[in-house]
Amino acid sequence: xxxxxxxxxxxxxxxxxxxxxxxxxxxxxxxxxxxxxxxxxxxxxxxxxxxxxxxxxxxxxxxxxxxxxxxxxxxxxxxxxxxxxxxxxxxxxxxxxxxxxxxxxxxxxxxxxxxxxxxxxxxxxxxxxxxxxxxxxxxxxxxxxxxxxxxxxxxxxxxxxxxxxxxxxxxxxxxxxxxxxxxx
Amino acid sequence: xxxxxxxxxxxxxxxxxxxxxxxxxxxxxxxxxxxxxxxxxxxxxxxxxxxxxxxxxxxxxxxxxxxxxxxxxxxxxxxxxxxxxxxxxxxxxxxxxxxxxxxxxxxxxxxxxxxxxxxxxxxxxxxxxxxxxxxxxxxxxxxxxxxxxxxxxxxxxxxxxxxxxxxxxxx
Numbered sequence: 001x002x003x004x005x006x007x008x009x010x011x012x013x014x015x016x017x018x019x020x021x022x023x024x025x026x027x028x029x030x031x032x033x034x035x036x037x038x039x040x041x042x043x044x045x046x047x048x049x050x051x052x053x054x055x056x057x058x059x060x061x062x063x064x065x066x067x068x069x070x071x072x073x074x075x076x077x078x079x080x081x082x083x084x085x086x087x088x089x090x091x092x093x094x095x096x097x098x099x100x101x102x103x104x105x106x107x108x109x110x111x112x113x114x115x116x117x118x119x120x121x122x123x124x125x126x127x128x129x130x131x132x133x134x135x136x137x138x139x140x141x142x143x144x145x146x147x148x149x150x151x152x153x154x155x156x157x158x159x160x161x162x163x164x165x166x167x168x169x170x171x172x173x174x175x176x177x178x179x180x181x182x183x184x
Numbered sequence: 185x186x187x188x189x190x191x192x193x194x195x196x197x198x199x200x201x202x203x204x205x206x207x208x209x210x211x212x213x214x215x216x217x218x219x220x221x222x223x224x225x226x227x228x229x230x231x232x233x234x235x236x237x238x239x240x241x242x243x244x245x246x247x248x249x250x251x252x253x254x255x256x257x258x259x260x261x262x263x264x265x266x267x268x269x270x271x272x273x274x275x276x277x278x279x280x281x282x283x284x285x286x287x288x289x290x291x292x293x294x295x296x297x298x299x300x301x302x303x304x305x306x307x308x309x310x311x312x313x314x315x316x317x318x319x320x321x322x323x324x325x326x327x328x329x330x331x332x333x334x335x336x337x338x339x340x341x342x343x344x345x346x347x348x349x350x351x352x353x354x355x
Contacts, residue, residue, distance in 0.1 A: 146267060
């Protein structure tokens with residue numbers, strides 16, 4: 001009849017482990033064919049996980065220091081990087097800002113622009129004018145969701161619609177026609 | 185043969201992912217397209233405008249099928265609001281009845297002024313009533329540089345022509 005009690009504290013666990021190992025060893029010596037099932041019925045022993053972790057924990061006394069050691073396996077530079085090496089890394093072409101060769105002068109206004117992009121100044125003029133025109137359109141429509149089913153025409157001061165512009169909605173703007181807004 | 189897909193690599197994938205998912209992407213493009221049909225010129229981020237361009241041109245093709253066509257009416261009903269359906273069938277389809285495509289114009293504008301500095305584009309339906317965009321224009325043929333280049337091209341053609349012709353009179 002085997003009764004096993006599992007004490008919670010580590011020192012007594014260590015003692016128990018040693019006793020159990022000694023017991024197993026003596027049993028092995030006495031019975032050569034050791035792992036033989038028919039033992040007499042005994043109390044089933046709750047062999048907890050401390051026995052499975054005995055292999056890991058054989059150096060239990062050095063447990064604390066190995067844990068402390070394992071925290072410090074981290075990467076650290078071995079030598080100070082010299083200024084030459086640092087300069088090579090910092091001034092490598094991939095880190096430098098690339099020079100743009102696609103900046104040209106806008107022929108209309110003379111500001112700088114990128115070749116494949118619209119001129120910012122000219123587009124800003126266009127945006128301002130469209131905003132004014134849309135304000136006038138909003139006044140004519142008088143509310144949301146009232147888009148007209150006819151074309152629209154924008155006329156500046158002193159202009160009249162031609163014969164092909166009959167039937168269009170007219171937007172009047174009280175200023176001179178801008179030079180870049182040609183009338184077709 | 186690639187049997188698995190690495191998670192963060194998208195080499196060669198051509199389809200854009202906008203919004204929160206495929207349905208959200210269609211709703212985004214529908215909003216942009218409605219705005220374009222209403223205002224005839226719209227500026228938005230370049231990727232969205234590029235996606236929307238396909239739908240804008242296809243919508244005009246559906247509009248050309250006419251008011252009475254059932255499929256065209258269903259398309260217009262999904263993509264546009266009620267007041268713009270009539271604008272599509274009466275104004276836009278009539279404007280482009282002679283053309284077979286190329287109803288829209290898309291140009292890149294300077295990056296957005298907000299912190300994201302996003303790549304923006306402007307798209308408009310051609311032939312609208314608004315002030316014209318500063319389109320890129322080819323230089324006239326009468327500038328000095330172009331005249332010199334034309335002269336060079338003609339000289340080259342003349343020399344190749346004269347190098348080809350001598351063998352034939354010998355026969």
